[in-house]
């Protein structure tokens with residue numbers, strides 16, 4: 001067995017000089033004057049019968065801004081060292097392309113460019129905003145790599161909760177996607193020193209299945225089959241649903257997370273009685289502030305009449321997908337990666353979350369006075385929103401110059 005390398009020295013990347021240079025570069029990549037002006041003037045623009053309304057809160061959140069700043073700072077400070085990242089820094093393909101252009105190579109499939117086992121103590125490894133699992137981080141540290149940890153503080157608060165569950169021998173029921181990087185990182189912290197278990201539920205149907213088992217037990221093999229890949233090693237539903245704590249991926253839909261908590265609590269109360277349930281059930285609201293603000297702002301915007309909604313962002317972005325889901329429930333909604341998807345007045349290519357692929361819709365932009373809402377997830381930069389607004393007006397026959405004048 002190889003001897004672990006000495007831990008890397010801490011390096012402060014956030015010096016005034018580095019951050020000034022980072023800010024300039026980040027702004028040149030992601031800033032939009034059009035979006036800033038529109039935001040500053042109330043978020044509504046009308047020109048030639050087309051009204052665009054921007055949600056009050058949209059786009060980059062504090063956690064994403066910090067992660068991008070740190071990655072850019074690492075590229076400025078460690079100019080003589082190899083730079084790697086544990087997956088996508090955030091869920092936006094355009095931002096990830098910029099990160100790759102800084103010479104930062106990916107260690108995680110599906111866009112893997114290097115192997116963790118080939119790293120040396122000279123290398124720098126960036127941990128993305130969603131964090132990483134305990135085992136991978138431990139290996140990187142063992143190799144002595146310089147770690148630049150951009151994990152969002154809101155994600156770390158969830159870790160604190162599930163770690164506490166583990167040390168109290170409480171099973172964490174995590175409302176999230178078992179394949180999402182953040183949920184994988186959280187789940188890895190729900191088991192500490194051989195204590196604790198986790199179970200990941202995604203839908204209310206999953207939740208009801210778990211609730212039925214809590215109330216009456218049932219077929220253990222069928223339970224384990226249904227949740228394959230979404231529970232800790234050795235998890236046994238007959239033993240490990242006695243004391244549970246509900247936590248969630250930070251970017252879930254608030255109403256749904258509350259419903260998951262409510263249903264599990266009701267099942268525990270039915271089984272144990274209200275008094276004992278105080279001991280055997282706990283929950284913490286771990287939806288992050290940025291996700292909440294974007295959902296609230298969209299809810300407000302949807303209260304007024306609009307003809308259609310455009311949601312801009314990466315298709316694997318959970319918080320963006322939830323915004324699209326909210327829109328779909330009320331009006332025609334097009335979830336697009338960027339402005340190139342607005343192909344013509346007749347045709348738009350957009351992500352269908354149910355089919356999990358891009359689809360094409362014809363006749364999406366009627367030729368009459370229209371009000372179009374626009375929002376974007378926490379990982380979407382303003383320049384992509386600007387391009388979407390400009391393209392929309394272009395399809396409506398209003399060029400960029402005239403629009404800037406308006």
Ligand code: SF4
Pocket residue numbers: 061062063064129152153154155250251288289290291319378
């Ligand atoms: S969406 Fe929330 S948890 Fe994720 S980076 Fe932004 S603030 Fe942090």
